[in-house]
Amino acid sequence: MTCKIIGCGGYLPKKIVSNLDLESFVDTTDEWIKSRTGILQRHLAASDEYTSHLAFKAAEHALQDANLLPTDIDLIIVCTTTPDNSFPSTATKVQGYFALKNTPSFDLQAVCSGFIYGLQIADSLVASGKYNTILLICAEKMSSLLDWSDRSTCVLFGDGAGAVVLQRKSASDNRSLVVSPGTEMNSGIIDSQIYSDGSYGDLLYTDGGVSSNGQSGKIKMKGPALFKNAVEKMTDSVIEILVKNNLTIDDISYFIPHQANIRIIQSIVERLNINENKVIKTIAKHANCSASSIPLALSELKSSEALNEGDIILFTAFGAGLTWGSALYTW
Known part of the structure; x- marks a missing residue:
């Protein structure tokens, strides 16, 4: 494929709410949340801190990591299910914060699978020859969709944003790296696969919408069925992409x-x-940040300096829709 990641960034709101904090206003306990979800805390945005603000801060960090200026960006994509407004798009608001002119910008809605969808779309747009450098941002203010009286859902989510800068690979980036006997990989995105199945739309949704009742609604979830589908679809997706690319799970350096x-x-x-x-x-520190969870994790991994040239990263995601998919990347 065409792209490589040249910068990563993340942003989490300052306010941290622990499970013990939730006990004061939600009918739940720290032990109940930990044992069933693995979550210890989550970050929540302030009332005047919007998704576009989270996106902008993550994007700033990604650009700094890439050693680029905002004017170096050809296109902005924001993956979000919690936009500031029905319109304009959150992406154009971020573009405005950077004081850019004429840079195409748009939102992408694939819920928790947004990063995988965004990778495939960004890579395809670069492959078209029209763009060289794309800012891909995943930003969510999930707290705006929570019903704090519903303990089965309100304890699961947090707010945050992650971003990557994707750039067209040069000839030197297309060097082959030997993964295993008979298998060589180029650096950058190896492959990505995305899927959806609308027949399962009632497993995770909001009970509102612009054209249905004019409200954003609150999260509703059928937990057991969602759990089963998440495990099956992500596992199957991972196996499929590994087989397609002549890799085994042992070839993977990091699984996100x-x-x-x-x-x-x-x-x-x-x-x-x-x-x-x-x-x-x-998950313990961030809770479920929807589309932001994978790029936030990637940003933390890169900051830890544990990544080495040639490491193969396997991403997989699953979200409402249902949407899901996987991607392979060589660092």
Whole structure:
């Protein structure tokens, strides 16, 4: 494929709400949340802190990491299910914060699978020859969709944003890296696959919308069925993309799954038989940040300086829609 990641950034709101804090106003306990989700805390945005603000701060960090200026960006994509407004798009608001003119910008809505969808779309747009450098941002203010009287959903989500700068690979980036006998990989995005199935739309949704009742609504979830589908679809997606690219799970250096529930992650890890040391987990500190969870985790991994040239990263995500998918990347 065409792109490589040249910069990563993340942003989490300052306010941290622990499980113990939730006990004061939600009918729940710290032990109940930890045992069922693996979550210890979440970050919540202030009332005057919008999704576009989170997106902008993550984007600033990604540009700094890439050593680029905003004017170097050809296109902005914001993956979000919690836009500031029905319109204009959150992406154009971010463009405005950067004081850019004429830079095309748009929102993408694939809920928790936004980063995988965004990678594939950004790579395709660069492959078209029209763009060289794309700012891909995932930003969510999930707290705006929570019903704090519903303990089955309100404890699961947090706010945050993650961003990557994607750039067209040069000739030197297309060097082959030997992964295993008979298998060579180029640096950058190796492959991505995305899916959806609207027949499962009632498993996770909001009970509102612009054209239905004029309200954003609150999150509604059928937990057991959602859990089953999440494990099955992410596992199947991972196996499919590995087989397609002549790789095994042992070839993977790091596995970054969507951070929705520690039990979902553990179930996938067991099915794939992947080394636990390769699995990146941020669920305890971040909760479920929807589309932002994977780029936030990637940003933390890069900041830890644990990534080495040639490392293969496997991403997988699953969200309402239902949407899901996986991607492979060589660092």
